[in-house]
Amino acid sequence: MLKERLATFWSDNFESIFAYTKMANHGIKGRVTDYNGNPITGANISVSGKGKPIRVRHEAGYYWRPLARDTYDITATKPGYYSLTRRNIQVNKSEATEVNFILISKSQVRRNKKSHTKQWYQRRVRGVHKIKDMEHSVLLHGRSDWNSYLRR
Numbered sequence: 604m605l606k607e608r609l610a611t612f613w614s615d616n617f618e619s620i621f622a623y624t625k626m627a628n629h630g631i632k633g634r635v636t637d638y639n640g641n642p643i644t645g646a647n648i649s650v651s652g653k654g655k656p657i658r659v660r661h662e663a664g665y666y667w668r669p670l671a672r673d674t675y676d677i678t679a680t681k682p683g684y685y686s687l688t689r690r691n692i693q694v695n696k697s698e699a700t701e702v703n704f705i706l707i708s709k710s711q712v713r714r715n716k717k718s719h720t721k722q723w724y725q726r727r728v729r730g731v732h733k734i735k736d737m738e739h740s741v742l743l744h745g746r747s748d749w750n751s752y753l754r755r
Contacts, residue, residue, distance in 0.1 A: 630670035631694060633702040635659050635679050643681055643706055651676040672696045679704035 635646045642664030649656035650670065659666045674693055680686040684706040694700050 632667040632699040635664045635704045646681040670694045
């Protein structure tokens with residue numbers, strides 16, 4: 604009797620349950636890594652106009668944040684790394700938008716600052732983003748940020 608009731612309940616509600624689980628995938632998802640591709644756990648992902656940031660807890664650097672359909676600026680931060688903001692990210696209604704971050708260690712830049720030029724860093728970081736994230740070829744908010752980035 605219970606088996607029959609459960610089967611009836613399932614057939615009556617399958618479509619709505621399935622639609623509900625699909626809605627859970629809306630928002631943003633991605634991975635936070637360092638320049639060498641190593642995962643960064645403990646990074647904070649904050650979204651413009653939204654309150655509390657989320658923390659990357661997955662050991663491989665993956666995160667997921669539910670969001671409504673809209674355009675957002677999304678920032679990844681972690682102490683000891685330069686923060687990165689990805690601007691005008693479109694979140695779709697149909698599926699999660701992938702937003703990956705490559706963070707650069709401040710200690711690595713300080714160690715190498717004297718031996719490498721600004722152009723060297725631009726080429727290296729641009730190359731990493733072209734390979735790992737085809738949408739963005741510049742790590743920072745634009746070319747004008749490189750001077751302040753290297754002065755830190």
